[in-house]
Amino acid sequence: MAGALPRSPLAPEHFPNLPVIKGVRFATAAAGVKYKGRTDVMLAVLDPGTTVAGVFTRSKTRSAPVRDCQAKLGTDPSQAAAILVNSGNSNAFTGHYGQTSVSEIVSSVSETTGAPEARIYTASTGVIGEPLPHDRIVAKLAELNAGLAEDALEAAAAAIMTTDTFAKGACAAVTIGGKTVNIAGIAKGSGMIAPDMATMLVYIFTDAQFDQTALQGQLAEICDRSFNCITVDSDTSTSDSLMLCATGASGVDATANAEFAQALEGVMMDLAHQVVRDGEGATKFVEIQITGAVSDAEAKTHGMAIANSPLVKTAIAGEDPNWGRVVMAIGKSGAEADRDRLSISFGDVLVAENGWVSPTYKEEDGAAQMKQDEITIKVDLGLGDGAATVWTCDLTHQYISINADYRS
DSSP states (O other): OTTTSOOOTTSOSSOOOOOOOTTEEEEEEOOOSSOSSSOOEEEEEEOTTOEEEEEEOOOTTOOHHHHHHHHHTTOOTTSOEEEEEEEEEOOOSOHHHHHHHHHHHHHHHHHHHOOOGGGEEEEEEEESSSOOOHHHHHTTHHHHHHTOBTTOHHHHHHHTOSSOSSOEEEEEEEEETTEEEEEEEEEEOSSSOOOOOOOOEEEEEEOSBOOHHHHHHHHHHHHHHTGGGBOSSSOOOSOOEEEEEEOOTTOOBOTTOHHHHHHHHHHHHHHHHHHHHTOTTOOOEEEEEEEEESSHHHHHHHHHHHHTOHHHHHHHHTTOOOHHHHHHHHHHSSSOOOGGGOEEEETTEEEEETTEEOTTOOHHHHHHHHTSSEEEEEEEOSSSSEEEEEEEEOOOHHHHHHHHTTTO
């Protein structure tokens, strides 16, 4: 379905100029897994010495590729590694066929690239419940291996799309000890987005050296502030996978470097926001800022209740400053709230306070905020110091059209 949809009005103007990450090469191919006339398989091969970290969906119905990747984290980094991703079919809820497909692909990738099976990670994204035609992927491995190149990350980003309307990439560079360390990442995601880990896939590469345990911890921590704070439709995918690979090619150890952590967070936040901006049918990018909660966790609960409310999201789509729906979402969240201490603002416009509409509020001012492409909703609960920020998009007729026709 990718390519058939108009580009999101919230999309960036162009794909970024990503730096080459020494120690990893990429290739893409058209295997015809589901889509015709477009690339749908991506292979990345990583040099020996690459440290791999990952965070994955906690869905109870997670796919065979996710389970396989989870089992392989923390393996000996001294040997080469590889990542194989296909779009069009999620290889989820396919019984024993799912693991068979993973095993066949892993075995063939190992034979083709020379990387050990314990260091080969696969991912699949697309339709759930249909056996993966893995033979089509295996048939393309020789072509993929022969076409590996350092500068093919943009092509890799395009190959993993499903209902995405644009390829997603982000990068950063940081100087450590007089040497430059690069970070570059790609993502896919448009619908079924409510990560809980982490249909969303993210692959980030850096030439920094890193201890695996520290890399895993840093990835999980930043994920909680980025990918785990976005939602398009409240549905957690069976396939969500976020992997971070540190090749060490720069010779710079960034294990305890605060500037590297900040740069990595910038890349992850950029990619997370791009996923929301490409939310199926989205026309508005919405930031929800919660302050004054009993705790940060309760602030996030309130924020996600607002962000996931179909009534809030459809009001935003209709450019209706219906603050009553925000009040409703707060009240149903399950987190602590006091009606008479609440204040709500749309952008810089104070809408409600002290349990009722603000005496200074004018409907036309709220309506003007709703007409913006980027909207900020601020809620202060007046209860404590807890705070959180989450991001979402509006819910339009186009979301229904995309998902009503998804399997056809």
